[in-house]
Amino acid sequence: MYFVTPGLIFTVIALWLLWSFLWKNFFATKIKGPWAFPLIGSAYVLFGGTHNILENTVRVVSKYRPLCKLWLGNKLTIFPSNPDDIQMILNRSLEKEEGYRYIKTVFGHGLFTSPVSEWKGHRKVIVSTLNQQVLNSFMDTYNIYTRELIEKLKIDTKDGQHIDMFPIMTQCTLDIICSSIMGTQMNAMKEESQFIMWMTRVAELAIIRMFNIYLWPELFWKLSPISKESHELDQKIYNYVKTVIHNKRHKGLKSHTGKKIFLDYLVELTDREGRWTDEELTNETRSVIMAGSDATALTLSYCLVMLAMFQDIQDKVYEELCSVFGDSDRFVTVDDLPHLQYLDRFIKETLRVFPVTSMIGRELTTDMTIDGHFIPKGTSIGFPILYIHRNPEYYPDPLKFDPDRFLPEEVAKRHPCTFIPFSFGPRNCIGYRYAMMTMKVILATLLRSFKMVHTPYKEISELKIKFDIATKVDEGYPVRMELRKNVAAGTK
Numbered sequence: 001m002y003f004v005t006p007g008l009i010f011t012v013i014a015l016w017l018l019w020s021f022l023w024k025n026f027f028a029t030k031i032k033g034p035w036a037f038p039l040i041g042s043a044y045v046l047f048g049g050t051h052n053i054l055e056n057t058v059r060v061v062s063k064y065r066p067l068c069k070l071w072l073g074n075k076l077t078i079f080p081s082n083p084d085d086i087q088m089i090l091n092r093s094l095e096k097e098e099g100y101r102y103i104k105t106v107f108g109h110g111l112f113t114s115p116v117s118e119w120k121g122h123r124k125v126i127v128s129t130l131n132q133q134v135l136n137s138f139m140d141t142y143n144i145y146t147r148e149l150i151e152k153l154k155i156d157t158k159d160g161q162h163i164d165m166f167p168i169m170t171q172c173t174l175d176i177i178c179s180s181i182m183g184t185q186m187n188a189m190k191e192e193s194q195f196i197m198w199m200t201r202v203a204e205l206a207i208i209r210m211f212n213i214y215l216w217p218e219l220f221w222k223l224s225p226i227s228k229e230s231h232e233l234d235q236k237i238y239n240y241v242k243t244v245i246h247n248k249r250h251k252g253l254k255s256h257t258g259k260k261i262f263l264d265y266l267v268e269l270t271d272r273e274g275r276w277t278d279e280e281l282t283n284e285t286r287s288v289i290m291a292g293s294d295a296t297a298l299t300l301s302y303c304l305v306m307l308a309m310f311q312d313i314q315d316k317v318y319e320e321l322c323s324v325f326g327d328s329d330r331f332v333t334v335d336d337l338p339h340l341q342y343l344d345r346f347i348k349e350t351l352r353v354f355p356v357t358s359m360i361g362r363e364l365t366t367d368m369t370i371d372g373h374f375i376p377k378g379t380s381i382g383f384p385i386l387y388i389h390r391n392p393e394y395y396p397d398p399l400k401f402d403p404d405r406f407l408p409e410e411v412a413k414r415h416p417c418t419f420i421p422f423s424f425g426p427r428n429c430i431g432y433r434y435a436m437m438t439m440k441v442i443l444a445t446l447l448r449s450f451k452m453v454h455t456p457y458k459e460i461s462e463l464k465i466k467f468d469i470a471t472k473v474d475e476g477y478p479v480r481m482e483l484r485k486n487v488a489a490g491t492k
């Protein structure tokens with residue numbers, strides 16, 4: 001006992017840190033990257049707060065491409081930017097990077113953050129639950145809530161002022177996702193939603209933790225006052241979802257529409273093929289809701305700003321809508337979707353310029369050779385999605401907004417990993433089809449009623465995106481919109 005002195009513990013920790021630094025450095029010496037200093041590593045290149053961190057990462061990754069190393073303290077992160085390397089790693093390394101533990105308070109312990117050992121079985125079940133037939137059965141839900149959105153916007157836009165699109169898009173996508181996934185009526189568009197307040201605040205606290213190195217160790221985090229607040233919010237979100245699941249599973253409560261929803265299918269499937277506990281169902285349902293609503297709302301907000309900024313593109317989207325719907329304000333159907341080709345390209349171009357998940361991370365689970373360099377198991381890999389999407393090598397004049405970059409013949413010329421807003425490989429986004437369908441229904445309905453007439457932003461470079469769980473701009477998404485003449489005159 002007497003041999004375990006604080007001095008000995010300190011020496012062991014120091015030797016371990018030195019050894020891991022030297023071991024990784026030995027393999028990483030030939031990989032290019034900014035100079036690393038003891039303790040801080042090369043973290044100084046990212047300094048400058050949430051606004052600069054993305055810009056600085058893009059700058060550094062571009063300077064040292066195609067493989068860049070960054071020491072964040074004692075932690076080595078490699079950033080590949082060659083699409084072949086990205087494809088190989090995302091196909092083979094499925095473990096999330098250790099930094100994801102800071103966002104568990106937001107996404108819970110479901111698919112988004114879980115270790116591969118738990119993730120594998122659950123992913124298979126959830127993917128089969130969200131099949132195309134099930135997604136098609138949600139079309140009424142997408143349409144009904146979009147109608148509610150239109151009615152709300154008719155009131156909110158009466159005074160002709162700019163309105164920030166993000167809050168209202170968050171309310172609408174949350175209403176849609178809670179109805180189709182859990183079968184509950186959130187009513188976020190009708191009344192102030194506590195759930196949105198919890199979601200927003202818990203995400204803010206997770207970002208505070210990420211940007212304060214002293215809050216990284218579990219012990220210091222637990223001692224901080226914001227950890228208590230974060231834990232309480234985490235519990236509130238968890239308990240909300242748990243109550244829904246309890247009522248459905250043990251009290252047989254039906255969804256508010258009376259129709260089958262995601263949770264019904266999930267409970268049915270898991271009861272048949274290996275019963276999940278209420279806790280597992282709660283975690284996975286929460287993960288889907290939290291991963292889905294914010295990302296979709298943000299992408300829609302960028303879409304509306306782009307439409308207001310580029311009137312000629314909006315005209316083309318509208319022309320296509322007129323060719324499919326004529327003068328009718330009917331619901332969007334599954335059969336309409338394949339005819340909305342320009343709208344599809346427009347959404348993809350928005351996702352290219354503004355990938356709301358601008359950076360993702362994995363931890364290598366096996367040793368790998370990347371770009372001719374041996375990289376040992378356990379190394380963190382960062383995928384700079386924003387950099388790839390704005391790389392002039394793949395997208396000449398990258399800040400030029402041009403939906404025709406996504407014409408089939410143009411897409412065929414590019415590597416699949418030059419466009420990865422939903423990530424790539426076995427651990428990509430499970431909700432990408434759900435998201436694309438929702439966004440198409442919302443935009444196809446909204447644009448038949450309203451014209452986006454103005455945004456104070458003049459060009460894309462003015463939207464200064466900052467590092468966040470989903471990349472946002474501080475100035476928001478202001479758009480001024482007007483009812484289309486035929487709608488205002490009541491002929492539609």
Ligand code: HEM
Pocket residue numbers: 111112113123287288289291292293295296299355356357360361420421422423426427428429430431432434435
């Ligand atoms: C425009 C909307 C969306 C975008 C841009 C987006 C993007 C992404 C990305 C990039 C990932 C990978 C994250 C990582 O590896 O760290 C991801 C994962 C995920 N997304 Fe989405 N997403 C969107 C909408 C949705 C929707 C609507 C849902 C649910 C219905 C959803 C559910 C999930 C889940 C559960 C994961 C974790 C998958 C796993 O680890 O197996 N997402 N999403």
